[in-house]
Amino acid sequence: xxxxxxxxxxxxxxxxxxxxxxxxxxxxxxxxxxxxxxxxxxxxxxxxxxxxxxxxxxxxxxxxxxxxxxxxxxxxxxxxxxxxxxxxxxxxxxxxxxxxxxxxxxxxxxxxxxxxxxxxxxxxxxxxxxxxxxxxxxxxxxxxxxxxxxxxxxxxxxxxxxxxxxxxxxxxxxxxxxxxxxxxxxxxxxxxxxxxxxxxxxxxxxxxxxxxxxxxxxxxxxxxxxxxxxxxxxxxxxxxxxxxxxxxxxxxxxxxxxxxxxxxxxxxxxxxxxxxxxxxxxxxxxxxxxxxxxxxxxxxxxxxxxxxxxxxxxxxxxxxxxxxxx
Numbered sequence: 001x002x003x004x005x006x007x008x009x010x011x012x013x014x015x016x017x018x019x020x021x022x023x024x025x026x027x028x029x030x031x032x033x034x035x036x037x038x039x040x041x042x043x044x045x046x047x048x049x050x051x052x053x054x055x056x057x058x059x060x061x062x063x064x065x066x067x068x069x070x071x072x073x074x075x076x077x078x079x080x081x082x083x084x085x086x087x088x089x090x091x092x093x094x095x096x097x098x099x100x101x102x103x104x105x106x107x108x109x110x111x112x113x114x115x116x117x118x119x120x121x122x123x124x125x126x127x128x129x130x131x132x133x134x135x136x137x138x139x140x141x142x143x144x145x146x147x148x149x150x151x152x153x154x155x156x157x158x159x160x161x162x163x164x165x166x167x168x169x170x171x172x173x174x175x176x177x178x179x180x181x182x183x184x185x186x187x188x189x190x191x192x193x194x195x196x197x198x199x200x201x202x203x204x205x206x207x208x209x210x211x212x213x214x215x216x217x218x219x220x221x222x223x224x225x226x227x228x229x230x231x232x233x234x235x236x237x238x239x240x241x242x243x244x245x246x247x248x249x250x251x252x253x254x255x256x257x258x259x260x261x262x263x264x265x266x267x268x269x270x271x272x273x274x275x276x277x278x279x280x281x282x283x284x285x286x287x288x289x290x291x292x293x294x295x296x297x298x299x300x301x302x303x304x305x306x307x308x309x310x311x312x313x314x315x316x317x318x319x320x321x322x323x324x325x326x
Contacts, residue, residue, distance in 0.1 A: 021198030111138030231277025258307025
């Protein structure tokens, strides 16, 4: 092995057409394709160091993590060890500059950074598609945090071609995500558990059957910078995913009163001429997407709303990248 340590940085992403439910849980092959954008300024930074220790070690924000969290990381490390034909255990140190487990795609950024840092530390040179596949095995949404800008995750026929690709670079369209934080605490039911419940909802089949239509509308809206079409489809898709969550068995209710209040405000703002639209991942926090020129006004309005504790502001982010290797 030439390289023993590497540090990578990856951004979370916000899905405009959502990923919810798998056709293969083990490989994390999604039930439908999805489209997202990376969030600039928000990131996970991960260092992987292979050494002669007896077991893998995981530190998140300087706190040792055991159990399921470590198991998920070791699973990716095992895939890397197999590809690189090495046996060394690894120390993984990771930190984010945004709330984890609160519906801001912390696992997406974390596993994208892990895939890139661990493969580079093992002296592997993987293509963007190979990195996307590897990240996907840890968290489906992580496949979308490997490429830069506006990203589409293709369903593919199987493991080999189920990868994410950039459909437009960050500079293509100046959008801003104003994330209204109504609850920064870790959600009780994580996305991995939630995906497994998706098909218990009678609405999931209809959501999946209609996915290609929504993907086409969203992709075209991004490529042609049609904000009205874009805002309408991201709100529609987000509401559909949460309808599936609410009608699963057991039901998942991520929204809080403040979440719904923001929905009403955002739609009223758009009706009055402000270019805004909302979308919500698996959590209570609301991603309010707007044209960048209006971001300060949107942030101010969100901060004035009851129940909004903070607002994170992010433009369109780039690809996952190695920032240090030794």
